Amino acid sequence: MYIALDAMGGDYAPNSTVKGAIEFAKEYKIGVYLVGDEKVLKKLLRKYRGEGLPIEVINAEDVIEMDEPPSVAFRKKRKSSMHIAGRLVKEGKAQAFVSAGNTGAAMAVAKFIIGSSQGIERPGIAVAFPTKRNKPTVLIDVGANVDSRPRHLVYFAVMGHTYVKEILKSSKFPKVGILSVGEEEGKGNELVKDTYPLLKMTKLNFVGNAEGRDIFTGEFDVIVCDGFVGNVVLKASESLGMVILDMIKDEVKKSIITKIGAVLIYPAIKRFKKKADYAEYGGAPLLGINGTCIITHGRADAKAIKNALRVATEFVQTNFNEKLYDNIRELLPEELKEELV
Numbered sequence: 432m433y434i435a436l437d438a439m440g441g442d443y444a445p446n447s448t449v450k451g452a453i454e455f456a457k458e459y460k461i462g463v464y465l466v467g468d469e470k471v472l473k474k475l476l477r478k479y480r481g482e483g484l485p486i487e488v489i490n491a492e493d494v495i496e497m498d499e500p501p502s503v504a505f506r507k508k509r510k511s512s513m514h515i516a517g518r519l520v521k522e523g524k525a526q527a528f529v530s531a532g533n534t535g536a537a538m539a540v541a542k543f544i545i546g547s548s549q550g551i552e553r554p555g556i557a558v559a560f561p562t563k564r565n566k567p568t569v570l571i572d573v574g575a576n577v578d579s580r581p582r583h584l585v586y587f588a589v590m591g592h593t594y595v596k597e598i599l600k601s602s603k604f605p606k607v608g609i610l611s612v613g614e615e616e617g618k619g620n621e622l623v624k625d626t627y628p629l630l631k632m633t634k635l636n637f638v639g640n641a642e643g644r645d646i647f648t649g650e651f652d653v654i655v656c657d658g659f660v661g662n663v664v665l666k667a668s669e670s671l672g673m674v675i676l677d678m679i680k681d682e683v684k685k686s687i688i689t690k691i692g693a694v695l696i697y698p699a700i701k702r703f704k705k706k707a708d709y710a711e712y713g714g715a716p717l718l719g720i721n722g723t724c725i726i727t728h729g730r731a732d733a734k735a736i737k738n739a740l741r742v743a744t745e746f747v748q749t750n751f752n753e754k755l756y757d758n759i760r761e762l763l764p765e766e767l768k769e770e771l772v
Contacts, residue, residue, distance in 0.1 A: 433487075434743050435516035435525035438467035439494040440532020442730050448531070449475040451736025456484040458737075461744055464489050464525055466516040491515045497729060501535025505543070513537060517544035520722045527723035527743035529714065531731040538575055541717050541724040548752055550759060553579065554719035555587045556658070556726065557594050558665055564649030566601075569594050570610075571653070573661035575717060581626040584609065584655045588635055589762055590718040591653030593755045598716075598745055605652035608641030610660060616640065622657060630655075634762045713738030716746060718755070723747050 438448040445467055452463040453476070462485035465472050469490035476482060491512040495504040508514065513532060517540035519525040528545065530537040542554055555572035562568050571591045576583060588607050595605040609626055611619035616627060618640060630637040641654045646664065656664075679700070683693040693700075713735060714727030723746040727739040 432744065432747060433462035433464055433485075433519075433525045434527045434529060434740055435464045435466055435489075435519040436736070436740065437512045437516045437528070437530035437532050437537070438465040438472055439491070439512040440530045440537070441727075441736075442497070442531075443732060444531065445471055445475060447731060447733050448736050449481065450479055450733035451731075451740065452486055453479050453481040453484060454733060454737040455740040456481070456486050459741065459744065461485065461740075462487065463740065464516070464519055466519070467491050467494070467512040489515060489519070495533050495536045497533050499533060499536070501533055501539055504533065505536050505539040513540045514544065517541065520545050520724075526747045527725065529725045529727065529736075529739050529743050531714075531727045531729055531736065531739070534574065534726055534729075537724070537726050538717060541720045541722075545724065546721040548719050548721050548755065550756075551586055551719040553583045553586070554717050555583075555590055556661075556715050556717050557591060558661075558715045559594075559599065560646050560668065562647050562649035566649055566652075567599060568646050568649060568651055569599070569653045570646060570661055570664065571655055571718070572658040573665045573715065574658045576658040577662075578659070579622065579657035581622065581629055584622070584626045584657070585629050585633065585763070585767075586719065586759070587655045588630060588633070588637070588653060589758050590755060591655060592635055592762070593751065593758050594716070594718065595652045597749045597751055597754050601652065603652075604636045606650070607635045607637045607653045607655070608639060608645065608651040609637075610646075610654050610656035610664075611640040611642065614640045614642055626655075629767065632764060632767045634764070713740070713742040716742065718751075721752070723751070 438445050466489045472488045493508045493511040495511045495513050516528050520528045553576050556575045557571040558573045559567035559569050569591045571587045592605050595601045611623045641651050683689045714725040717724040725739045725743045
């Protein structure tokens, strides 16, 4: 197995990507294609003692920058590290594509170079949120599609169901909900109201509307929404987590007593931070493409890159796309498939 890593993508690339690839290759003995500036990457491999590992450098003449308009950069920069990494997957030379770079461009590479899965019109980004029940809630879509239709949300639900069963290894039939402004049927915008009856027609364990608070309670295993709402939830949650930790640090510094108390509860705070740390989760999978694509945070450090490569490996090894095809056939009745066209 080889994973194609966009070695030039991300705020801390290429140092973070090279370090992460080395740590991953050492621990998992799985191959990595480092795609980017050949001279720079080979120099960093020597610097960080990566020789002798299953890491191969693939030269790319260009880079899609973080602040470039995704559609323009995708069309014009065909010799970029993202384009070439995507083509490695398309050609079967790599089994997965990982990037911490421009999210919109990475999604374009996944959809238009690697290609969508059979029968799926719109891929969706899934994120597993930590909950108080020590089992994550998968929210999908969190940014791949800002304008979604009811049929897209139905397929997102099947993708989320498959993610929970195959990657999170849930032994139970996942509980699926749709994000709305109230738990009662009939509440929500037109998209929610039109999607609700379609989800009821599936063989999914659809239990109705989910409210914002349900993302973190663990009441649902999968919550579907359009990418606009999902991305707002994701960014707000990331910001809130960092703000809470900063506020706690500020309060702790105010007296000797609180400083002593902080020492006593430090192990608990450390465990909480680990649960909330995106670097531990590696990255978010773009589901519904004809391959594996993991999009990780632009601020990804070596640890996050390593874990993104690990997550990509899990998707490949579990034959996720085959399981997704099976679930689409089994969970969506024929009459519903006709209605979704």
